[in-house]
Amino acid sequence: MTQQDRAHATREAILHAAAQEFDRLGYERTSLTAVLARAGLTKGAFYFHFPSKEAVADALVERQTELWAQxxxxxxxxxxxxxxxxxxMFAESADRMAADVVLRAGVRLNADREVGYPGVPSTHLMWEKLVxxxxxxxxxxxxxxxxxxxEAVARTLCSAALGSRLISSATTECADFPSRIREVLGHVLPCITAPAWELSGSQSASEPA
Amino acid sequence: MTQQDRAHATREAILHAAAQEFDRLGYERTSLTAVLARAGLTKGAFYFHFPSKEAVADALVERQTELWAQxxxxxxxxxxxxxxxxxxMFAESADRMAADVVLRAGVRLNADREVGYPGVPSTHLMWEKLVxxxxxxxxxxxxxxxxxxxEAVARTLCSAALGSRLISSATTECADFPSRIREVLGHVLPCITAPAWELSGSQSASEPA
Known part of the structure; x- marks a missing residue:
């Protein structure tokens, strides 16, 4: 392993340990001490890679933003x-989040920045617009x-996806998010689509692209 | 005004001021100082009625629990x-929450106790079971x-209601929660009901019972 590889591995270990804490506890209740204990790292090693807890959170948020673009x-x-x-996209997002705590933490951190902070431009409204x-x-x-x-359909789908994620996260660490999101889609799409519309493309739960 | 009336009015003023703060900021970021400033009360007056911030939150949670039973x-x-x-019930709940910050704060406090606190028996699962x-x-x-x-229908409705409440709360202080919840119901119920089923009872947005 080169020095560069080792640095990369340490950075990833920090992100992964921080994601596990953020995913369980949210931003405010996550302590750097707990993250370091989980990653088995010293403060020195941490500060070599990130200037603060906030910087790790930013990196996790950025990573999920990039993933959604992909x-x-x-x-x-x-x-x-x-x-x-x-x-x-909804089904694949749920599959990926159930499988990846780093992604899940980024999504939670991003959403938590909105809910309960009045006046902050809402990520949720941005998602509704995109959908x-x-x-x-x-x-x-x-x-x-x-x-x-x-637009009403977009609001319903985004609300149901947000609520599904939160309930699934609180009760099963998102393990049942894939099945919950597919239930939502199955309860809404037949209601809003013309009779001739048919689902196409690979939609298998076991086959996230 | 008798002394008893004045005591009751003060208690309600505390609940209302606390609700405004909790509704905006959540439990952890709400300070007693801000609640007292909003209510125009001294610490002494506060502690005559409630032993702690937690006790006010408990009273608000209890009030919403009683209301849902009604x-x-x-x-x-x-x-x-x-x-x-x-x-x-979904429509009336949204109407009442849009109109009443005391109720809204109780609902938020109750739900916040669950989301992100793994291992706590989930209010959300209790609602899903009830629905x-x-x-x-x-x-x-x-x-x-x-x-x-x-049960899948119950999961979809509860998820969509939770997500709608959070997005509506973050963006419009729940002013558009009544219309959002009706959109959700309009997108899901026609999908799951037998062709002969028809909505009955008063469902007007302007007529919460």
């Missing part, structure tokens, strides 16, 4: 219709039932 | 079918579409 791009490249892409673009495109293709409001 | 009972007395009662009893009863009456899983 997930969106991978579904764009599959060329499926917008609602199938939306279904695929709405897919549903609007579906409407333009004739994939929606007449009279369905695309 | 709401359930009032819908039981209307004698509508279980899914109409469920619709009515499921209505959906199961609907299934037994033939109000559900064949193949619909009542």
């Amino acid at each position: 997930v969106r791009e991978s579904w764009r490249l599959r060329g499926v219709d917008p609602l199938s892409a939306l279904h695929g 709405a673009t897919y549903v609007i495109e579906a409407a333009e293709r004739g994939d929606l039932r007449p009279g369905v409001d695309p | 709401v359930r009972e009032s819908w039981r007395l209307r004698g509508v079918d279980p899914l109409s009662a469920l619709h009515g 499921a009893t209505y959906v199961i009863e609907a299934a037994e009456r033939g109000d559900l579409r064949p193949g619909v899983d009542p």
Whole structure:
């Protein structure tokens, strides 16, 4: 292992240990001491990589932001219709979060920055807007039932995804998030889609892309 | 005003001021100093009524618990079918929360005790179980579409209600919670109900019972 490899491994170990604490306890109740104990590292080793707890949280938030961009791009490249892409992205997100505490912590940290901090521009509204673009495109293709409001659909899906994540996180460390998100999609999509619409693309729970 | 009336008014003023802070900031970031400043009271007046910040939070949680019991009972007395009662209770809850910061704070405090505190028996699972009893009863009456899983429906509705409340709270102090919850119900119920099922009972947004 080169020195660079070792530095990279230490940085990843810090991120992983911090993610485990943030995921369980949230930002405010996570202590640097607990993170160091979990990673088996000294304060010196930590501060070589990150100036503060906040900097680790920022790195985790940034990593999830990058991942969502990749997930969106991978579904764009599959060329499926917008609602199938939306279904695929929600399901894949849940699969990845159930499997990866680093991602899960980043998502929690990002969302916690909003909820209960009035006046902060909301990540949730940003997600609703993004989801709405897919549903609007579906409407333009004739994939929606007449009279369905695309923005209302986006609000319902984003709310249900947020609530599912929180309940799943509090009760099963997100282990049942994949099945919960698929239940939500199964309860909403048949209601809003035109009879001819069919789900396409790989949607298997065991096959996150 | 008798002394008893004045004591009652002070206690309510404390609950209201504390609710405003808890609703905005959550339990941990709410300071007693801010609550006293908001209520225009001294520490002495506060401690006459409550031994601690925790005791005020407990009173707010208890108040919302009592209210939900009343709401359930009032819908039981209307004698509508279980899914109409469920619709009515979700809508009425949102209406009441949008209008009443004391209730909203109690709900937030109660839910915050769960999310992110692993191992605490979950209020969310308790709500899911309660909602499921209505959906199961609907299934037994033939109000559900064949193949619909009542417990999955309960999970979807509770998730969407939680997410709606959090997003609405973070962005509009719950002002749009009534419309958000009705959107959720409108996107889920037609999907899961038998074609013959129809909503009954008063469901008006302007008419919380």
